[in-house]
Amino acid sequence: MDHREYFELTARIWLWKPAAKPQASGWHFLTIDGQTAAEIRFAALGRTGGFGSIKVAARIGDTRWTTSIFPQRDSGGFILPIKAEVRKAEGIGEGDEVTVELGV
Template identity: 65%
Template sequence: MTGDETFTLTATVWLWRSAGKERPMAWHFLTIDGQTSAEIRYAALGRTGGFGSIPVEVRIGTTCWRTSIFPHRDSGGYILPLKASVRKREGIAAGDEVSLSLAI
């Protein structure tokens, strides 16, 4: 991983579904909260993008990719979207606990 600061954590995958009747959509996320989110907030000062996003590099198992985390009003932390390709490669489903490394 190539970021200035790396954080290691475990979080539970949760599913968000749109309310659309024609074509409902679903997205998988991990919530980063508590002390880890406070440390990330401090480490990312001056490096946020649109909507308060923070560019990150993530590793779950053998899969590494670049994405962004986004502020999460409900938890006061951040949410990390999980791409379908990552979930398939690592065998991840909603409700699973996942260990990951996240570099800013």
């Protein structure tokens, strides 16, 4: 049985590249902040992993996957990594605004 609490948000995908290797392909993320981040933090009390990560089930469009979200110091919220296979399947990329459903 699924005991997850679900959250839906819309955010823009952004690209992070390591400063030491600007030619690297980098990682795609979206930021979870504000009230949604606070509610996720509450829902995950006692269930955080290393670095404050939280395991989630994620869905964008028809694509579902499991991953973790990680605390983001700048926003006070979290960042969600968006895998290449998800971006390809949904035809999305850097700068696109997407709606994501997260099960915590």
